[in-house]
Structures are given as C-alpha cells and as structure tokens.
Amino acid sequence: xxxxxxxxxxxxxxxxxxxxxxxxxxxxxxxxxxxxxxxxxxxxxxxxxxxxxxxxxxxxxxxxxxxxxxxxxxxxxxxx
Amino acid sequence: xxxxxxxxxxxxxxxxxxxxxxxxxxxxxxxxxxxxxxxxxxxxxxxxxxxxxxxxxxxxxxxxxxxxxxxxxxxxxxxxxxxxxxxxxxxxxxxxxxxxxxxxxxxxxxxxxxxxxxxxxxxxxxxxxxxxxxxxxxxxxxxxxxxxxxxxxxxxxxxxxxxxxxxxxxxxxxxxxxxxxxxxxxxxxxxxxxxxxxxxxxxxxxxxxxxxxxxxxxxxxxxxxxxxxxxxxxxxxxxxxxxxxxxxxxxxxxxxxxxxxxxxxxxxxxxxxxxxxxxxxxxxxxxxxxxxxxxxxxxxxxxxxxxxxxxxxxxxxxxxxxxxxxxxxxxxxxxxxxxxxxxxxxxxxxxxxxxxxxxxxxxxxxxxxxxxxxxx
Ligand SMILES: Cc1ncc(COP(=O)(O)O)c(C=O)c1O
Numbered sequence: 162x163x164x165x166x167x168x169x170x171x172x173x174x175x176x177x178x179x180x181x182x183x184x185x186x187x188x189x190x191x192x193x194x195x196x197x198x199x200x201x202x203x204x205x206x207x208x209x210x211x212x213x214x215x216x217x218x219x220x221x222x223x224x225x226x227x228x229x230x231x232x233x234x235x236x237x238x239x240x241x
Numbered sequence: 242x243x244x245x246x247x248x249x250x251x252x253x254x255x256x257x258x259x260x261x262x263x264x265x266x267x268x269x270x271x272x273x274x275x276x277x278x279x280x281x282x283x284x285x286x287x288x289x290x291x292x293x294x295x296x297x298x299x300x301x302x303x304x305x306x307x308x309x310x311x312x313x314x315x316x317x318x319x320x321x322x323x324x325x326x327x328x329x330x331x332x333x334x335x336x337x338x339x340x341x342x343x344x345x346x347x348x349x350x351x352x353x354x355x356x357x358x359x360x361x362x363x364x365x366x367x368x369x370x371x372x373x374x375x376x377x378x379x380x381x382x383x384x385x386x387x388x389x390x391x392x393x394x395x396x397x398x399x400x401x402x403x404x405x406x407x408x409x410x411x412x413x414x415x416x417x418x419x420x421x422x423x424x425x426x427x428x429x430x431x432x433x434x435x436x437x438x439x440x441x442x443x444x445x446x447x448x449x450x451x452x453x454x455x456x457x458x459x460x461x462x463x464x465x466x467x468x469x470x471x472x473x474x475x476x477x478x479x480x481x482x483x484x485x486x487x488x489x490x491x492x493x494x495x496x497x498x499x500x501x502x503x504x505x506x507x508x509x510x511x512x513x514x515x516x517x518x519x520x521x522x523x524x525x526x527x528x529x530x531x532x533x534x535x536x537x538x539x540x541x542x543x544x545x546x547x548x549x550x551x552x553x554x555x556x557x558x559x560x561x562x563x564x565x566x567x568x569x570x571x572x573x574x575x576x577x578x579x580x581x582x583x584x585x586x587x588x589x590x591x592x593x594x595x596x597x598x599x600x601x602x603x604x605x606x607x608x609x610x611x612x613x614x615x616x617x
Contacts (some may be wrong), residue, residue: 176303177471178276183284184302187292206276214281 167199167235168192174231178206182214185236189220194240197223204230243553244599248442249391249419249532249590250557254485255444257492262446262485273478274469283480290487297490298426298436300453306470307483310450311418312342313463314437315385317452317474318414319346321460322383323355332380334358336368336397337575338390340416344571347385356380364577365524366395374405383412388436389420392557392572392588393523394532396424403432412458418442418450422493423530434458440482444593445489449482497593501530504591508600509533515604516611522573522586531591536578540614542587548610554603557588 171188173181185200192198202211204227212222212234219239226233245253254262265286271279273287287307295302308314323333335347337359347357358376362368368386377384384406389396399415406413414435417426421438428436435458439450454460454473466475513519518538537545546558569583578586589603 179274179281179284180288182281183288186281186285187288210276214278217278 166197168196170199170201172201173207173211174201174203176202176207178210179214181207182211185211185215186218189215189218189236189238192238194238196238198236198238200234200236202232202234204232208232208234243555244603245555246589246591246595246603247555247557248592248595249394249588251441251447252444252592253594254446255489255492258445258485258488261488262481265484266481269480269484273480274467283478286480286484286487287478290483290490293487293490294438294451297422298428298438298453299430300428301456303471304428304453304456306452306454306473307478307486308450308452308474309448309479310441311340311416311437311439312450314439314450314452315340315342315416316346317463318435318437318460319343319350319383319385320463322412322414323350324461325459326382330380330382332356332358332378332382334360334373334376334381334384336360336362336386338362338366338368338392338395338572339385339387340391340418343385343387343416360386362395362575365527366390366393366572366576367524367527368397368402370398370401370405373402374409377405377409377411381409381411383414385414385416387419388415388417388426389424389529390523390572391419392532392570393534393576394419394529395523396420396527396529399433400431407432419529419532422490423498428453428455435460440486440489443489443493446482446485449479449486451486494593498530501591501593501595504595504597504600505530505533507597508589508604509535511600511604512607515608522576522578533589533591534573534586535589536582536586537611538585540585540611542585544614545607545610546587548614549603549606552606554606557590 181202215236221237223237224235269283271283273283291302291305295305351357360372360376386397386402388399403413412434415433416437418439422443434455436453441447462473464475469475520536522534543558546556569580573583
C-alpha cells in the first residue's frame with residue numbers, strides 16, 4: 162500500500178534538534194491527508210528524535226534508510 | 242488618545258499580533274531548544290515565523306537568524322564580519338545617514354583600528370552606487386547602506402550598490418528596518434549578503450528582529466552561549482515575540498502602502514497650500530509611503546513639535562534617538578542643511594490606520610501654531 166514516491170521533500174541536513182522535528186511537523190501540517198514526505202536528517206540525535214516526535218503527532222514513519230552520515234525518512238501524513 | 246504620527250520611531254502592535262503573542266505565551270511552555278515534546282511545540286512557533294519571514298524576502302529558512310531587534314542585527318553584521326576578516330582586510334564603507342546602530346558601531350570599530358569611509362549623500366539623501374564603488378579598496382570587507390532612511394524615507398539604490406560590491410568580492414549589508422513590508426525585498430535579486438529586519442516598525446512586538454545571512458557567508462556571533470541559531474545567536478528563544486513578528490509580516494498588506502502614500506501626498510499638499518515656506522526634506526519620489534520630513538521656514542521644529550504635543554499630537558523631531566539631545570539631526574546635516582535649517586524640521590510618519598480626518602486636524606493645528614510662533 163505504501164508507495165515510496167514522496168509527494169514532497171525536505172532537506173534538513175545540518176539542522177539541529179528540535180528545529181528539525183518542528184520543521185518536519187510544520188511541513189506535514191501543510192500537506193494533504195495520507196501524502197508522503199521524504200525528509201533528510203543527520204545521524205545521531207536527529208535520527209533518534211525526529212521519528213518519535215513525528216509519530217507522537219499521529220503521522221507514520223514508513224521507512225528509514227541510512228546513507229553515510231545522513232538518513233532518509235519517509236513519512237505518511239496522518240489522516241484528518 | 243490623541244493622534245500618533247511618529248510611526249517611524251515605533252508602531253502600535255496590531256490586535257492580531259497581540260493575540261498571537263498572548264496565545265503563544267499562554268500555550269508554549271517549553272524552551273524552543275529542548276528536545277522533548279514541549280520543546281518541539283515551542284520550536285514549531287519559531288519555525289513557522291522563520292518560514293514566513295524567509296518567504297517574504299525570497300530567502301531560505303536557514304538564512305534567517307532571530308535577534309533582539311535592528312540594533313543587535315546591525316551590531317552583529319559589522320562586528321561579526323570585521324572580527325573574521327584577515328589582518329589586511331580592515332576597511333568598511335557606510336553612508337553618512339545610517340542609523341546610530343550602524344554609525345556608532347562603525348565609530349567603535351574605528352577606535353579599534355578599523356578604517357571607515359562615510360559615503361556622503363545628495364540633497365535628497367541618495368547614496369550613489371558609483372560613490373560607493375569609488376570608496377572600495379583592496380582592504381574593504383563590508384559595505385553597509387540602509388534600504389530606506391528613517392528620517393527622510395529616502396529609498397537607496399541597494400540593488401546597484403550590491404552589484405558593485407558583488408563584482409569586487411565585498412560583502413554587502415542593507416538595514417531594512419524602515420522599508421520592510423513597505424517596499425519589496427528580494428535577496429536573490431538585490432545582491433545582498435545581509436539584511437537587518439525588525440518587528441516593531443511593522444506593528445509587531447518590540448525587542449524582536451532578524452538578520453538575513455546569505456548561505457555560505459561566514460560571520461562571528463555577537464553573543465556566545467547555548468549556540469542557538471546555528472551558533473550565530475545564543476540565548477533562550479523569545480518564542481512569543483518571534484511568533485508575533487511572524488504574524489506581523491503575514492498580515493502586512495501592500496494596500497496599506499498605497500493608502501498611506503495617498504494620505505502622505507494629500508497631507509503635504511494641504512500644508513504647502515496653507516502654510517507659507519513649507520519645504521520637503523528628502524525626495525518627492527523614491528520615498529517611503531509613510532514618512533514626511535519637512536521644514537517650515539523660520540519656525541523652530543522643536544517648539545512646533547512641543548506645541549503639537551500639548552495638543553496630543555505626537556510627531557518626530559529629527560530622529561527618535563536624538564530627540565532627547567538638542568543636536569541637529571546628522572541625517573539632515575548630511576543632506577547639506579545648516580543647523581538652523583535642520584532645527585526647523587519635523588518628521589511626520591503615518592501608519593496603516595492613519596485617517597484623513599486625523600491629518601486634517603493636524604493641518605489645522607499646525608496652521609494655528611505656525612501663525613502664533615511667527616508672530617513672536
Ligand atoms: C533604520 C533603522 N535601523 C535600526 C533601527 C533599530 O532597531 P531596533 O529599535 O529594533 O533596535 C531603527 C529603529 O529604531 C531604524 O529605523
């Protein structure tokens with residue numbers, strides 16, 4: 162069911178916590194229900210913090226892929 | 242509550258901004274740098290405002306640094322660029338009519354051994370791009386010219402000045418506190434590396450501002466500490482203030498600019514037709530929609546302003562910052578006026594709520610006061 166083609170992308174490489182979570186959530190709020198967002202975040206604190214804070218607000222983390230010291234996170238926006 | 246015509250000094254907070262500030266103040270509990278849920282919630286307010294402000298000048302979110310206002314942003318640029326520059330590069334260029342937060346910072350740097358060129362302006366307050374270009378040397382690291390002047394409203398040709406700087410590899414800063422939301426700003430078009438913005442001139446809260454820093458440009462922070470704002474500005478976020486700043490930008494409307502321009506010109510015309518010897522300080526065109534700086538021959542500006550004040554009409558005497566001193570405005574002197582001419586001047590600045598009826602009352606009072614003052 163989960164298509165891996167994102168509707169929107171957000172590059173948050175180098176953006177610290179919790180700014181990265183905040184910007185991801187703002188982006189998701191502006192998207193349609195069920196739409197897919199791809200976010201690039203750093204390894205370390207960001208990958209530990211961003212996925213849980215996104216899920217806390219009811220969005221779903223569909224995929225996490227590591228490429229070097231970055232992560233590509235695919236998120237499905239929650240249905241309203 | 243009287244008639245307030247000193248909006249270049251500061252503006253009343255818009256009710257929509259006040260509610261946003263209050264809403265965030267009551268709801269956002271966390272420190273916007275904390276990683277827990279409450280922190281993320283506070284950070285969302287900051288990031289929303291950042292997106293709005295970045296969008297308003299065609300910048301990226303990462304290029305916006307929140308500060309405590311125009312003064313801090315201006316200090317950060319001058320001191321931050323100079324302190325990172327190599328030993329051979331120790332020259333900056335500013336105009337003679339910059340705000341005190343630029344001029345006094347430049348003087349302070351001068352005492353520390355930096356050389357400063359103060360580019361002069363013409364009779365209307367215009368800085369010429371070719372004069373700036375001529376002032377550049379191999380040692381120049383930074384040029385700082387305001388987008389629009391706070392006393393006369395003169396709009397400077399920053400795009401041309403920026404181009405001259407870019408061609409010579411010199412960083413360019415524009416202080417846009419007065420022009421923000423009144424005339425378009427586009428960082429991709431206007432060849433700027435830094436822009437100073439603040440909230441309280443646009444019906445936002447006092448003590449909040451921003452600095453645009455072009456991606457890739459290095460600058461040292463003024464404040465060291467918790468490393469907020471990509472280490473460029475430490476200090477716990479003023480969450481509600483920043484949210485209010487974002488709101489003020491969001492609701493700013495070009496219709497207001499059009500309305501103020503019409504009222505501004507109507508007011509000038511009424512005064513010139515009814516009072517003898519009224520002269521406009523600054524240009525007819527290429528001037529901010531809300532500022533009228535004028536001189537009334539053989540009438541002391543301070544006495545006129547004081548008389549208006551007695552009648553509950555507030556206007557500016559020179560710059561708001563120099564109104565407690567009796568020294569004539571450095572801006573008016575730079576336009577080529579002598580002290581007497583500068584002292585015959587007042588600044589009237591409108592806001593988006595100013596009504597024609599109010600300006601009519603001001604005209605009537607000014608006619609009366611000028612007649613009285615000229616009799617003695
Ligand atoms: C052109 C200009 N620059 C800078 C400032 C200083 O800004 P702030 O009052 O936010 O420190 C002002 C106004 O006060 C101004 O008019």
